[in-house]
Amino acid sequence: xxxxxxxxxxxxxxxxxxxxxxxxxxxxxxxxxxxxxxxxxxxxxxxxxxxxxxxxxxxxxxxxxxxxxxxxxxxxxxxxxxxxxxxxxxxxxxxxxxxxxxxxxxxxxxxxxxxxxxxxxxxxxxxxxxxxxxxxxxxxxxxxxxxxxxxxxxxxxxxxxxxxxxxxxxxxxxxxxxxxxxxxxxxxxxxxxxxxxxxxxxxxxxxxxxxxxxxxxxxxxxxxxxxxxxxxxxxxxxxx
Numbered sequence: 001x002x003x004x005x006x007x008x009x010x011x012x013x014x015x016x017x018x019x020x021x022x023x024x025x026x027x028x029x030x031x032x033x034x035x036x037x038x039x040x041x042x043x044x045x046x047x048x049x050x051x052x053x054x055x056x057x058x059x060x061x062x063x064x065x066x067x068x069x070x071x072x073x074x075x076x077x078x079x080x081x082x083x084x085x086x087x088x089x090x091x092x093x094x095x096x097x098x099x100x101x102x103x104x105x106x107x108x109x110x111x112x113x114x115x116x117x118x119x120x121x122x123x124x125x126x127x128x129x130x131x132x133x134x135x136x137x138x139x140x141x142x143x144x145x146x147x148x149x150x151x152x153x154x155x156x157x158x159x160x161x162x163x164x165x166x167x168x169x170x171x172x173x174x175x176x177x178x179x180x181x182x183x184x185x186x187x188x189x190x191x192x193x194x195x196x197x198x199x200x201x202x203x204x205x206x207x208x209x210x211x212x213x214x215x216x217x218x219x220x221x222x223x224x225x226x227x228x229x230x231x232x233x234x235x236x237x238x239x240x
Contacts, residue, residue, distance in 0.1 A: 002093065002236055003069035005061060006032040007077030010162035011127070011152040013039035016074065018150075020221055023229055028236075031069070033060045035080075037158035046154075046161035050076075050169050054083035058091055070094035070236065074221065075193060076162055079104050079169045085178050086171060092180040094239050096232060099190050099218050101197035102175055102204070104166035111163050118160035127152035128159065129192070135217035136189040147219050175204035182208040183235040185228065187216035209235065 004024055006017040014021075014032030021030050035053055037046030047053045057080060061069055070093050073081030078100025085095050113128035131148045152159060182205045186198030195212050202210035211231045216224045 002028045002239065003061075003066040004028045004030045004236075005057065005066065005069040005071050006030070007057060007071060007073040007080050008033070008035070009075030009077055009151075010166060011129075011154045011159040012150060013154065015039070015150045016219075017072075017221065019225055020072075020229065020232075024232070029064075029066070031060065031064050031066065033057050037161060038154040042155065046158040048161045048164040048168070050079045050083045050165050051087065053080040053165060054087060057081075057084060058088060061091065067091070068093045070096065070239065072096040072098065072232070073100060074098040075100050075218065076104070076166055079166060079171075082171055082178075083169075085180050085182075086174055089179050094235070095178065095180040095182040096185065096235065097182065097198070097201060098185045098228075099187050099193045099198070099220060100201075101193050102172040102201055103170040104193075105170075106163050106167045111167060114156070114160040114163045117156035123156075128163070134190075134192055135219060136187070136215050136223055138215050139217065139223055143222055147222055151219075172200075172204075175201060176206065178205045181235075181239060183231065184208055184210045185220060185231055186210070186212040187218065187220050187223075188212055188214050189216055190218045192218045 008016045017032040036044035071081040078097045110128045116123045184202040186195045202208045213224045220228045
Protein backbone atom coordinates (compact mmCIF):
# COMPACT_ATOMS: atom_id res chain seq x y z
CA UNK A 1 0.00 0.00 0.00
CA UNK A 2 1.32 3.43 -1.01
CA UNK A 3 0.45 6.93 0.09
CA UNK A 4 -0.73 8.57 -3.15
CA UNK A 5 -0.93 12.37 -3.24
CA UNK A 6 -2.70 13.76 -6.32
CA UNK A 7 -2.06 17.43 -7.18
CA UNK A 8 -4.40 19.20 -9.61
CA UNK A 9 -3.64 21.68 -12.38
CA UNK A 10 -4.21 25.43 -12.78
CA UNK A 11 -7.74 26.68 -12.15
CA UNK A 12 -8.81 23.25 -10.91
CA UNK A 13 -9.28 21.42 -7.63
CA UNK A 14 -8.98 17.86 -6.38
CA UNK A 15 -12.09 16.75 -8.31
CA UNK A 16 -10.01 16.40 -11.48
CA UNK A 17 -8.67 13.20 -9.84
CA UNK A 18 -12.10 11.76 -8.93
CA UNK A 19 -11.66 8.72 -11.16
CA UNK A 20 -8.21 7.90 -9.80
CA UNK A 21 -9.34 8.41 -6.20
CA UNK A 22 -12.12 5.87 -6.81
CA UNK A 23 -9.77 3.37 -8.49
CA UNK A 24 -6.59 3.63 -6.43
CA UNK A 25 -8.38 4.25 -3.15
CA UNK A 26 -9.28 0.57 -3.09
CA UNK A 27 -5.68 -0.50 -2.51
CA UNK A 28 -3.82 2.63 -1.39
CA UNK A 29 -4.14 5.59 0.91
CA UNK A 30 -5.18 8.45 -1.36
CA UNK A 31 -5.15 12.22 -0.89
CA UNK A 32 -6.41 14.55 -3.64
CA UNK A 33 -5.27 17.95 -2.40
CA UNK A 34 -7.03 21.27 -2.90
CA UNK A 35 -4.57 24.13 -3.13
CA UNK A 36 -5.54 27.45 -1.57
CA UNK A 37 -8.28 29.59 -3.14
CA UNK A 38 -10.59 26.90 -4.53
CA UNK A 39 -13.01 24.14 -3.62
CA UNK A 40 -13.41 23.96 0.16
CA UNK A 41 -10.59 26.52 0.58
CA UNK A 42 -12.11 29.55 -1.13
CA UNK A 43 -11.27 31.77 1.87
CA UNK A 44 -7.54 30.98 1.70
CA UNK A 45 -5.52 33.38 -0.50
CA UNK A 46 -4.02 31.48 -3.47
CA UNK A 47 -0.25 31.27 -3.78
CA UNK A 48 1.70 32.81 -6.64
CA UNK A 49 4.75 30.56 -6.33
CA UNK A 50 5.18 26.82 -6.50
CA UNK A 51 7.51 26.90 -3.51
CA UNK A 52 4.52 27.97 -1.40
CA UNK A 53 2.20 25.54 -3.17
CA UNK A 54 4.63 22.71 -2.37
CA UNK A 55 4.65 23.68 1.32
CA UNK A 56 0.86 23.71 1.18
CA UNK A 57 0.83 20.14 -0.14
CA UNK A 58 3.21 18.98 2.59
CA UNK A 59 0.99 20.54 5.26
CA UNK A 60 -1.99 18.64 3.86
CA UNK A 61 0.07 15.44 3.92
CA UNK A 62 0.90 16.13 7.57
CA UNK A 63 -2.80 16.53 8.40
CA UNK A 64 -3.49 13.22 6.65
CA UNK A 65 -0.72 11.50 8.60
CA UNK A 66 1.46 10.93 5.54
CA UNK A 67 5.13 11.37 6.36
CA UNK A 68 6.08 10.27 2.84
CA UNK A 69 4.14 9.76 -0.35
CA UNK A 70 4.13 9.27 -4.09
CA UNK A 71 3.34 12.71 -5.51
CA UNK A 72 1.31 12.66 -8.73
CA UNK A 73 1.20 16.14 -10.26
CA UNK A 74 -0.83 17.17 -13.30
CA UNK A 75 0.24 20.29 -15.25
CA UNK A 76 0.64 23.00 -12.57
CA UNK A 77 0.59 20.16 -10.06
CA UNK A 78 3.67 18.74 -11.73
CA UNK A 79 5.53 21.97 -11.03
CA UNK A 80 4.42 21.80 -7.41
CA UNK A 81 5.52 18.16 -7.16
CA UNK A 82 8.91 19.04 -8.67
CA UNK A 83 9.43 21.77 -6.06
CA UNK A 84 8.58 19.30 -3.30
CA UNK A 85 11.01 16.75 -4.77
CA UNK A 86 13.80 19.33 -4.95
CA UNK A 87 13.27 21.12 -1.64
CA UNK A 88 11.89 18.30 0.53
CA UNK A 89 13.22 15.04 -0.97
CA UNK A 90 12.76 13.15 2.29
CA UNK A 91 8.98 13.43 1.89
CA UNK A 92 8.83 11.61 -1.47
CA UNK A 93 8.58 7.87 -2.02
CA UNK A 94 8.07 8.51 -5.73
CA UNK A 95 7.29 11.21 -8.27
CA UNK A 96 4.82 11.09 -11.18
CA UNK A 97 4.85 14.04 -13.59
CA UNK A 98 1.75 14.23 -15.78
CA UNK A 99 1.75 16.45 -18.91
CA UNK A 100 3.85 19.11 -17.24
CA UNK A 101 7.26 20.70 -17.66
CA UNK A 102 10.39 21.84 -15.88
CA UNK A 103 9.51 25.34 -17.05
CA UNK A 104 5.87 26.44 -17.27
CA UNK A 105 6.03 29.78 -19.04
CA UNK A 106 2.49 30.92 -19.82
CA UNK A 107 1.42 32.24 -23.22
CA UNK A 108 1.10 36.03 -22.84
CA UNK A 109 -2.47 35.96 -24.18
CA UNK A 110 -3.58 33.44 -21.55
CA UNK A 111 -1.85 35.38 -18.79
CA UNK A 112 -3.44 38.67 -19.86
CA UNK A 113 -6.92 37.16 -20.14
CA UNK A 114 -6.54 35.69 -16.67
CA UNK A 115 -5.43 39.08 -15.31
CA UNK A 116 -8.37 40.86 -16.88
CA UNK A 117 -10.86 38.36 -15.45
CA UNK A 118 -9.26 38.68 -12.00
CA UNK A 119 -9.15 42.49 -11.92
CA UNK A 120 -12.20 43.56 -13.93
CA UNK A 121 -15.66 42.43 -12.73
CA UNK A 122 -17.04 43.29 -16.17
CA UNK A 123 -14.57 41.05 -18.01
CA UNK A 124 -15.74 38.02 -19.96
CA UNK A 125 -16.61 34.90 -17.97
CA UNK A 126 -15.04 32.71 -20.65
CA UNK A 127 -12.05 30.78 -19.28
CA UNK A 128 -8.66 32.06 -20.48
CA UNK A 129 -7.91 28.61 -21.93
CA UNK A 130 -10.92 26.99 -23.68
CA UNK A 131 -11.36 23.35 -22.71
CA UNK A 132 -11.68 22.34 -26.36
CA UNK A 133 -8.13 23.56 -26.97
CA UNK A 134 -6.73 21.25 -24.33
CA UNK A 135 -8.05 17.84 -25.36
CA UNK A 136 -7.37 15.41 -28.20
CA UNK A 137 -9.43 15.66 -31.39
CA UNK A 138 -11.00 12.25 -30.78
CA UNK A 139 -12.28 12.93 -27.27
CA UNK A 140 -15.93 12.00 -26.77
CA UNK A 141 -18.59 14.58 -25.89
CA UNK A 142 -19.12 12.80 -22.55
CA UNK A 143 -15.45 13.04 -21.58
CA UNK A 144 -15.28 16.64 -22.75
CA UNK A 145 -18.28 17.52 -20.59
CA UNK A 146 -16.73 15.78 -17.58
CA UNK A 147 -13.50 17.74 -17.98
CA UNK A 148 -15.31 21.02 -18.62
CA UNK A 149 -17.23 20.62 -15.34
CA UNK A 150 -13.91 20.60 -13.45
CA UNK A 151 -11.40 22.55 -15.57
CA UNK A 152 -10.91 26.31 -15.01
CA UNK A 153 -13.70 26.36 -12.43
CA UNK A 154 -11.69 28.15 -9.72
CA UNK A 155 -12.41 31.86 -9.05
CA UNK A 156 -10.72 34.28 -11.50
CA UNK A 157 -8.25 35.54 -8.88
CA UNK A 158 -7.18 31.97 -8.17
CA UNK A 159 -6.73 31.18 -11.86
CA UNK A 160 -4.57 34.29 -12.25
CA UNK A 161 -2.48 33.35 -9.20
CA UNK A 162 -2.00 29.86 -10.65
CA UNK A 163 -0.88 31.32 -13.98
CA UNK A 164 1.55 33.67 -12.22
CA UNK A 165 3.04 30.76 -10.28
CA UNK A 166 3.44 28.79 -13.51
CA UNK A 167 4.98 31.74 -15.31
CA UNK A 168 7.65 32.12 -12.62
CA UNK A 169 8.48 28.42 -12.46
CA UNK A 170 11.73 27.14 -13.99
CA UNK A 171 13.79 24.22 -12.65
CA UNK A 172 15.28 23.08 -15.94
CA UNK A 173 18.81 23.31 -14.54
CA UNK A 174 17.95 21.39 -11.36
CA UNK A 175 16.38 18.19 -12.70
CA UNK A 176 19.59 16.25 -12.12
CA UNK A 177 19.15 16.80 -8.37
CA UNK A 178 15.97 14.73 -8.17
CA UNK A 179 16.54 11.52 -6.26
CA UNK A 180 13.02 10.08 -6.10
CA UNK A 181 12.00 7.28 -8.47
CA UNK A 182 10.20 9.10 -11.27
CA UNK A 183 7.60 8.36 -13.93
CA UNK A 184 6.94 10.97 -16.62
CA UNK A 185 3.64 10.72 -18.50
CA UNK A 186 3.20 12.75 -21.68
CA UNK A 187 0.50 12.92 -24.35
CA UNK A 188 0.98 13.03 -28.10
CA UNK A 189 -1.75 15.63 -28.79
CA UNK A 190 -1.12 17.90 -25.82
CA UNK A 191 -0.69 21.51 -26.94
CA UNK A 192 -0.33 22.91 -23.43
CA UNK A 193 2.62 20.72 -22.41
CA UNK A 194 3.87 19.08 -25.64
CA UNK A 195 5.62 15.68 -25.59
CA UNK A 196 9.03 17.39 -25.87
CA UNK A 197 8.51 18.71 -22.33
CA UNK A 198 8.08 15.16 -21.02
CA UNK A 199 10.99 13.85 -23.07
CA UNK A 200 13.29 16.55 -21.69
CA UNK A 201 12.40 15.75 -18.08
CA UNK A 202 12.80 12.02 -18.62
CA UNK A 203 16.26 12.60 -20.09
CA UNK A 204 17.42 14.88 -17.28
CA UNK A 205 15.95 13.19 -14.19
CA UNK A 206 18.21 10.27 -13.16
CA UNK A 207 16.56 6.92 -13.84
CA UNK A 208 13.22 8.40 -14.92
CA UNK A 209 10.75 6.32 -16.92
CA UNK A 210 8.78 7.86 -19.80
CA UNK A 211 5.32 6.96 -21.11
CA UNK A 212 3.70 8.98 -23.93
CA UNK A 213 0.02 8.19 -24.39
CA UNK A 214 -1.48 8.15 -27.89
CA UNK A 215 -4.59 10.03 -29.06
CA UNK A 216 -4.42 12.04 -25.88
CA UNK A 217 -4.44 15.71 -24.89
CA UNK A 218 -3.88 17.57 -21.63
CA UNK A 219 -6.06 15.33 -19.42
CA UNK A 220 -4.65 11.80 -19.80
CA UNK A 221 -6.12 10.68 -16.47
CA UNK A 222 -9.55 11.10 -18.12
CA UNK A 223 -8.99 10.96 -21.90
CA UNK A 224 -6.98 7.73 -21.66
CA UNK A 225 -8.04 6.65 -18.20
CA UNK A 226 -7.32 2.94 -18.54
CA UNK A 227 -3.85 3.44 -20.03
CA UNK A 228 -3.03 6.15 -17.50
CA UNK A 229 -4.11 4.00 -14.57
CA UNK A 230 -2.11 1.05 -15.88
CA UNK A 231 1.03 3.17 -16.24
CA UNK A 232 0.64 4.41 -12.68
CA UNK A 233 -0.05 0.90 -11.39
CA UNK A 234 3.05 -0.49 -13.12
CA UNK A 235 5.15 2.29 -11.61
CA UNK A 236 3.79 1.67 -8.11
CA UNK A 237 4.63 -2.01 -8.49
CA UNK A 238 8.28 -1.11 -9.13
CA UNK A 239 8.33 0.83 -5.87
CA UNK A 240 6.84 -2.06 -3.93
